Amino acid sequence: MxxxxxxxxxxxxxxxxxxxxxxxxxxxxxxxxxxxxxxxxxxxxxxxxxxxxxxxxxxxxxxxxxxxxxxxxxxxxxxxxxxxxxxxxxxxxxxxxxxxxxxxxxxxxxxxxxxxxxxxxxxxxxxxxxxxxxxxxxxxxxxxxxxxxxxxxxxxxxxxxxxxxxxxxxxxxxxxxxxxxxxxxxxxxxTQLMSAYGAYVLEKSLNLMKAADLVAAMSLEALQGSIKPFDERLYRIRPHAGSQQVARNIRQLLVESEILESHRHCGKVQDPYCLRCVPQVHGASRDGLRYCCKVVETELNAVTDNPLVFENGDIISGGNFHGQPLALALDHAKIALAEFASISERRTYLLLEGHDGLPELLMEETGINSGFMIPQYTAAALVSENKVLCHPSSVDSIPTSLGQEDHVSMGSIGALKLLEVYENVEQVLAIELFTAAQALDFRKPLRPGRGVEIAHRFIRDAIPYATTDHYFKDDINRAVELLQERSVVAKVEQELARLV
Missing domain, CATH: 1.10.275.10 (Fumarase/aspartase (N-terminal domain))
Known part of the structure; x- marks a missing residue:
């Protein structure tokens, strides 16, 4: 097989x-x-x-x-x-x-x-x-x-x-x-409904994890954040695999950055956590999703009906149909994915505050223009919704079948909510993506790291720089499409190097 x-x-x-x-x-x-x-x-x-x-x-x-x-x-x-x-x-x-x-x-x-x-x-x-x-x-x-x-x-x-x-x-x-x-x-x-939802979302998440690192690198450059928190030595002495992978991706994306060099001796001591702790937060979510992939893959290759038939003639009635292994993993996946959005929204907010020479709301003329103010509202709403969706379904059980089936997993409910969480995360990252692209334009003529520059150029072919208010929903939709098509990450990997 x-x-x-x-x-x-x-x-x-x-x-x-x-x-x-x-x-x-x-x-x-x-x-x-x-x-x-x-x-x-x-x-x-x-x-x-x-x-x-x-x-x-x-x-x-x-x-x-x-x-x-x-x-x-x-x-x-x-x-x-x-x-x-x-x-x-x-x-x-x-x-x-x-x-x-x-x-x-x-x-x-x-x-x-x-x-x-x-x-x-x-x-x-x-x-x-x-x-x-x-x-x-x-x-x-x-x-x-x-x-x-x-x-x-x-x-x-x-x-x-x-x-x-x-x-x-x-x-x-x-x-x-x-x-x-x-x-x-x-x-x-x-368990094919639960398994299908889990596999569907996790397969997509493998690319979304890379996209989250790329978008974070764009915001880091736009906000003139420090590269020091991504030093490889930090992750040798706290060697979580996910954190190591994220830090490596960020370092790779920022190679040859003129922006980094321009503020290397600026005297700033520390960045906010949403920049400084990207490896720890993204990395923990990666590790969580790695566990979820292992569980779901086991289930995809398992026999989960009942009774089961064996070569020697035995027909055994057991409980392989019980969804608890999946239910716990799907709840875990919801939380892991939601954190990508939670920290992303904080970076989006930071981009609007007018740090280090960026105009407030990322537009030179505000008042008449609201600038990038309201897309952040949407990101905040979706992050808040995810907090509700991430309540673990697996902690509930209601007996069925006259009490014969007296403990149930509710994993199907977790599965449906997992897809909702994923779609919300995708939207939040898309908002950060086009917001960070706008902020990077204000750093010219300084060039960001090669990976960020490749991504920024690619995004600009699809979403133009905004000088005045316009129908931002089109920008959000196009940014979501770029993530769903996996084209931004693919372009960076094609021209720079494979992300992990």
Whole structure:
């Protein structure tokens, strides 16, 4: 099997599914164990029994297929907005990969249909709310499975509207499936909603961490901050890996800086923490996200449904579906990401105060112009919102299934909030990016460090210098696009050196 890693998440999943399309030996092998077990009269959870609190109720052989169909229909109770199409697509890919590991016992026909959906870009529409992150993401995954039996909806190609699954299946000339014993349980048990959100955000965060360092370096230069707090010797004697990486990035970005040389002997003793402690703050967030990546990667390559099927014929009912490992990591990721925005907003504020020759609000004529005053309001609002979003979801638990499922992770709630936090952080960093670019223009003709200069020149091709008030929302949107496209960091790495 292909091992899925966050840095090349999408390529790895493509490879895994391509392999499973042609080699389904693991599916056939695990299914044979289920088929053999069905010949006995032993109670098998969710295969010939009810679910959750109904686990002690036996189901007759003539009703086993109906049991699986009922499971999908009864658990499709999700509410709220739909999960974005690209995240639903990721959920589908992760479910295929997990089933392909060969411990779920799903029937080959059902598995092939999931692969067909993927191959033809038929992405089920999934409501985002309804999971408590314990017996897997039951409601969301039930909605993902609905089109298999002719219910539910698919996204259109643009992700702008949904279409009835029955209609789409008819257009493809295929009929709804008759689920086999255990199929339904294999489909809806699992942590693919939580995993998808975690992997999606963390993959993006790998670039955002570099962008945060670059933007901080721009502000440091614009504010004529000191390079001394980034001295390598400081990080040898407090050797946190994240801090070492950030300090190295800043030193690299400031190579050949004329601005640094111009104030090297200015007599200023210390900069505010938002400049001086960038390695400590950004670095701690990097280390936190590194832990989160490790947990999520483990989950991406794990089997998280129940019961699980083993080669020797054992079918074991356990708790691999419980989302607690993910719930804790996703809460941690929220906090780690939020700190990038928290310190970024402080640097943005500092840029507006008129330090070391910069005009207040970064415009020469204020009064008639508000200058860059109000974008900082937006950054402050988003940082404050993140404080609420970062309340840990994993500290809550409400019993379900008549008390059978008496501790739940609420990791799905943390997952949804993680994406909101990430998007807020992206906006806050974008505001600092175009604010720092404006401030750097006032340092001319002195040149900043090579990395900062490359970034500044690139930004100026997209966002012009502002002489008067204008529709700043366009600047924010374009700055966000530069971060989302990963183009600023890519340009610096292309012309200077790779950031870590």
């Amino acid at each position: 292909v091992h899925i890693r966050i840095p090349h998440l999408y390529d790895d999943l493509e490879k895994s599914i391509a392999k499973l399309e042609h080699d389904q030996a693991s599916i056939v092998k695990s299914r044979s164990v289920v088929d053999e077990a069905l010949q006995s009269d032993e109670p098998l959870y969710g295969i010939n029994t009810g679910f959750g609190a109904l686990a002690n109720k036996r189901v007759g052989k003539e009703q086993l297929k109906q049991l699986q169909r009922n499971l999908i229909l009864s658990h499709s109770v999700g509410v709220g907005d739909l999960v974005p199409r690209e995240l639903s697509r990721l959920m589908l890919a992760l479910k295929i990969h997990a089933l392909g590991l060969g411990y779920s016992g799903i029937s080959q026909k059902t598995f092939k249909r999931l692969v067909y959906f993927w191959k033809h870009d038929l992405i089920p529409a999934v409501p985002e709310k309804g999971s408590v992150g314990a017996s897997g993401d039951l409601a969301p995954l039930a909605h993902m499975a609905l089109p298999l039996i002719g219910y539910g909806s698919f996204w259109n190609e643009e992700g702008t509207e949904v279409m009835p699954a029955e209609k789409v299946l008819s257009e493809h000339g295929i009929e709804a499936l008759d689920l086999q014993p255990k199929d339904g349980l294999s489909l809806i048990n699992g």
